[in-house]
Amino acid sequence: MINNSVVFFVASFFIICFSILSLFLKNIIYSLLCAIIVFFSTSIIFYNLGSEYNAIIQAAIYGFAVPIIIGISIMFTTKKIYNKKESFISFLTIFFSSLFIMAFVYIIMISNAMIPNTFNVANIQQFSSYDVLLEFAKGIFINYVWAFELLSLLLTVVIAGLTLFNKKERHYKSKIGNEKLKINHKEAEIV
Amino acid sequence: MSDTDFVTMYHYLFLGLILFLIGIIGSIVSKNVIKVLISIEFMLTGININFITFASYCDNYKFDGYIMALFYVGLGAAELAVALYIFYLMFQKKESDCMEDYSN
Known part of the structure; x- marks a missing residue:
């Protein structure tokens, strides 16, 4: 297990920033790309916590499989999405709002009033990958x-x-199509 | 809290909470159906962070949280596939991806 603070803060900044971005971007393709970054950053968090297996599954399923399904459904359903433009001010607003949230979390976490020393009894467990x-x-x-x-049954x-x-x-659909064809044939015969 | 543990359990729990809240806000605010589904996936990811954090910090020998997170990933993928297919079937009738058009 790594439990590196730099990795944690960088990955959590990416998670918060890009999850807010994916909600408020108008272009659905951009929001899907932001969601992919969120899922990959979450897999980094899992690896930081010592669960390599969950990190690989998160990256494989949420990083690759789920965005492919969502992308295909976007291709089938959305038609007029590529003309929408994003303003640079909205990007800046979301960037600084996520920075503010990160600073807020950091201030809460380091304050002893919120988390007294006696309350934090849980220490991280050290295990090998084989275990x-x-x-x-x-x-x-x-x-x-x-x-x-x-x-698996589900x-x-x-x-x-x-x-x-x-x-x-x-x-x-084929049944409806056949009935329409029959009606057209009958109309043609009448004419 | 020892000096070496700069990142504690509460950092991870707060991260999961914030991701869960962003997912709730997105599923309420968003008008696009696909964005609502992405927000639900964010909520599931926040729950997974909590599971793995508790398994890494509090579970000494069994790692139950890891397995629960594994089940949640499978359930989330199945739920997303079903929801997207239902959305695709409804889109063929309504021809819109806005949530308000599906309310009637």
């Missing part, structure tokens, strides 16, 4: 095996359900 991986395997395959199986149901929805929709 963490071993406990992961025990947790997934022994302690939480039913929850893990339920999650993912399978999601995939099967989406495929069935798509098939039903196509069948419905």
